[in-house]
Amino acid sequence: MKIALDAMGGDNAPDALVEGGLIASNQCKGEVEVVFVGDLERIEEVIKRNQQLADKARYSIVHASQVVEMDESPAIAIKKKPDASIFVAQKLQKEGKVDAVVSAGSTGAAMASALLTLGRLKGVHRPAIGTFVPHEDDFTFLIDVGANVDSKPRNLVEFAIMGSIFTSKIMGKPRPKVALLSIGEEKKKGNELTLQVHAELSQSKLNFIGNVEGNDILNSEANVIVCDGFVGNILLKFAENLYEVLREQIKRNVRGSKIAMMGAFLMTRVFKIIKKTWDYEEYGGVPLLGINGVVIISHGRSTAKAISNAILEAREMVDKKINEIIQQELENQRGMEIVSENA
Amino acid sequence: MKIALDAMGGDNAPDALVEGGLIASNQCKGEVEVVFVGDLERIEEVIKRNQQLADKARYSIVHASQVVEMDESPAIAIKKKPDASIFVAQKLQKEGKVDAVVSAGSTGAAMASALLTLGRLKGVHRPAIGTFVPHEDDFTFLIDVGANVDSKPRNLVEFAIMGSIFTSKIMGKPRPKVALLSIGEEKKKGNELTLQVHAELSQSKLNFIGNVEGNDILNSEANVIVCDGFVGNILLKFAENLYEVLREQIKRNVRGSKIAMMGAFLMTRVFKIIKKTWDYEEYGGVPLLGINGVVIISHGRSTAKAISNAILEAREMVDKKINEIIQQELENQRGMEIVSENA
Numbered sequence: 001m002k003i004a005l006d007a008m009g010g011d012n013a014p015d016a017l018v019e020g021g022l023i024a025s026n027q028c029k030g031e032v033e034v035v036f037v038g039d040l041e042r043i044e045e046v047i048k049r050n051q052q053l054a055d056k057a058r059y060s061i062v063h064a065s066q067v068v069e070m071d072e073s074p075a076i077a078i079k080k081k082p083d084a085s086i087f088v089a090q091k092l093q094k095e096g097k098v099d100a101v102v103s104a105g106s107t108g109a110a111m112a113s114a115l116l117t118l119g120r121l122k123g124v125h126r127p128a129i130g131t132f133v134p135h136e137d138d139f140t141f142l143i144d145v146g147a148n149v150d151s152k153p154r155n156l157v158e159f160a161i162m163g164s165i166f167t168s169k170i171m172g173k174p175r176p177k178v179a180l181l182s183i184g185e186e187k188k189k190g191n192e193l194t195l196q197v198h199a200e201l202s203q204s205k206l207n208f209i210g211n212v213e214g215n216d217i218l219n220s221e222a223n224v225i226v227c228d229g230f231v232g233n234i235l236l237k238f239a240e241n242l243y244e245v246l247r248e249q250i251k252r253n254v255r256g257s258k259i260a261m262m263g264a265f266l267m268t269r270v271f272k273i274i275k276k277t278w279d280y281e282e283y284g285g286v287p288l289l290g291i292n293g294v295v296i297i298s299h300g301r302s303t304a305k306a307i308s309n310a311i312l313e314a315r316e317m318v319d320k321k322i323n324e325i326i327q328q329e330l331e332n333q334r335g336m337e338i339v340s341e342n343a
Numbered sequence: 344m345k346i347a348l349d350a351m352g353g354d355n356a357p358d359a360l361v362e363g364g365l366i367a368s369n370q371c372k373g374e375v376e377v378v379f380v381g382d383l384e385r386i387e388e389v390i391k392r393n394q395q396l397a398d399k400a401r402y403s404i405v406h407a408s409q410v411v412e413m414d415e416s417p418a419i420a421i422k423k424k425p426d427a428s429i430f431v432a433q434k435l436q437k438e439g440k441v442d443a444v445v446s447a448g449s450t451g452a453a454m455a456s457a458l459l460t461l462g463r464l465k466g467v468h469r470p471a472i473g474t475f476v477p478h479e480d481d482f483t484f485l486i487d488v489g490a491n492v493d494s495k496p497r498n499l500v501e502f503a504i505m506g507s508i509f510t511s512k513i514m515g516k517p518r519p520k521v522a523l524l525s526i527g528e529e530k531k532k533g534n535e536l537t538l539q540v541h542a543e544l545s546q547s548k549l550n551f552i553g554n555v556e557g558n559d560i561l562n563s564e565a566n567v568i569v570c571d572g573f574v575g576n577i578l579l580k581f582a583e584n585l586y587e588v589l590r591e592q593i594k595r596n597v598r599g600s601k602i603a604m605m606g607a608f609l610m611t612r613v614f615k616i617i618k619k620t621w622d623y624e625e626y627g628g629v630p631l632l633g634i635n636g637v638v639i640i641s642h643g644r645s646t647a648k649a650i651s652n653a654i655l656e657a658r659e660m661v662d663k664k665i666n667e668i669i670q671q672e673l674e675n676q677r678g679m680e681i682v683s684e685n686a
Binding site for chain 2: 219268
């Protein structure tokens with residue numbers, strides 16, 4: 001299997017990307033060839049610095065002369081930077097030269113290029129991006145956080161189906177519990193969208209457990225929580241920022257006092273646990289679901305370990321033919337729906 | 344001036360409520376009479392326990408035999424519990440026997456009863472609840488978090504106007520900066536609602552600074568951030584819960600280790616600062632804006648100090664004739680709008 005890695009995307013590119021790619025290939029005992037896409041010279045530099053890893057890894061390099069910056073508009077970048085690493089990587093998948101793409105660069109660019117080159121999966125009206133909301137010893141998969149705005153009920157039902165399949169097949173949650181993000185637990189609490197989605201999910205074959213509220217997200221028994229991308233995107237960015245703001249505030253106040261610095265030192269172990277739970281740098285990648293291909297998006301600050309995890313995740317999505325299952329499930333659900341409509 | 348206090352609402356009722364009311368009346372040097380509404384005997388008990396405060400306070404008691412529980416449906420409660428403290432308090436305002444109402448009970452019940460008894464302010468299509476999003480040395484006023492779902496552009500513009508007036512007149516922010524919560528800073532980023540609101544706010548007389556994203560909420564220079572209540576409610580509940588979950592996780596992990604316990608002890612001062620910034624118990628009340636009266640809602644966990652602050656806030660809203668200003672501003676804005684429509 002070949003997995004293309006956008007070596008130029010993300011804050012730690014290309015170093016963490018290339019190192020992560022080599023680690024992954026080693027872990028797969030050569031079963032996976034990592035195709036580094038990006039600046040040839042810079043990639044080779046990093047490989048030299050990780051020669052030991054490289055010796056046991058299967059990899060190749062495809063040169064790409066451009067990079068899409070994090071703050072760049074995907075729409076404009078696609079026109080102006082045809083040779084950007086993420087676009088080249090997606091084209092490789094479109095041409096069947098690789099089986100999946102992993103990127104830690106601009107999510108918008110990854111989504112836009114995937115839609116343009118690979119297109120949507122048959123039966124999917126809108127692709128979505130899910131993310132892991134950490135619990136202390138577990139997680140909930142929140143979908144969509146990829147800013148599908150003004151979603152229709154049909155879209156959220158598809159997000160629920162895709163999220164369930166991903167969490168069961170890849171994250172090993174049998175019969176995932178699916179919840180709907182709303183402003184009250186009663187089925188009549190919500191907005192026009194959620195009221196209708198609640199009704200549709202209740203009739204679906206999914207393991208739907210009802211509505212959850214904002215204060216349930218971190219404690220809910222739900223394995224999958226569905227929402228419109230407008231809400232999901234705002235929540236995700238807010239959560240990451242709140243964590244950082246708290247951390248910075250603690251650091252700043254600790255620096256001001258020798259006693260507090262000693263205290264913080266004695267609490268090192270505790271802070272490590274907190275960081276491990278909440279810091280997005282520690283996580284692997286999240287899938288772009290509903291695309292006619294496999295695309296994993298890693299956090300911009302991903303470490304080599306996180307990138308390696310993302311590649312293993314991509315391999316599993318290919319191995320387990322996630323997209324075939326999604327298409328099949330969508331068919332079943334449609335059948336279901338017609339029955340219930342006629343009923 | 345007379346301010347009715349729902350003495351039975353909230354986790355610390357009636358103790359913290361009554362004590363807070365007495366503190367407020369003392370601070371106002373008898374200029375404010377606090378009308379405690381609730382169970383006569385229980386209120387008198389608490390007053391006895393705070394005799395020193397009571398001696399210098401101006402207060403009276405109106406008995407109410409029922410209480411709306413936090414988890415009770417406001418719609419049902421209004422029918423089944425006509426003598427609930429919050430409803431009795433609102434009726435007192437409707438009849439002109441008090442000038443404002445403060446409650447730490449069910450927000451839904453306070454809103455529902457306010458709409459039923461006091462009604463909307465002339466020119467306001469939908470009332471809204473704003474809340475303070477803490478910054479380290481400041482705050483942003485987020486409106487609506489009161490679950491006005493499926494808001495129309497007109498509603499958000501009204502939220503912006505009401506929020507601006509509240510933050511300038513009561514919170515002392517001259518010419519408040521108003522931002523719109525969306526998923527991108529560019530004016531073309533957002534959903535149908537925010538795109539239209541952005542256009543309307545740009546044409547308004549408000550000090551509109553554009554869109555902010557989820558990760559800007561805690562760092563934005565905006566004094567007022569407007570959003571639909573569905574998003575605002577989910578964000579607010581998520582934020583409160585995330586803070587609590589983090590605090591609990593730290594506590595639990597500290598307990599496990601003597602060294603960490605020593606560390607936490609040495610960090611006491613730092614944790615106090617964090618708590619002061621983030622803990623909602625530390626805040627006063629938030630206004631129900633757009634109601635034909637003055638209603639301040641305090642957090643269910645409010646301390647006596649927080650309740651006292653809420654009463655002083657209510658007094659200011661009455662003194663400064665906030666509702667008259669809102670009506671006037673809405674008139675101005677309408678004029679504005681017609682001009683721009685004809686232009």
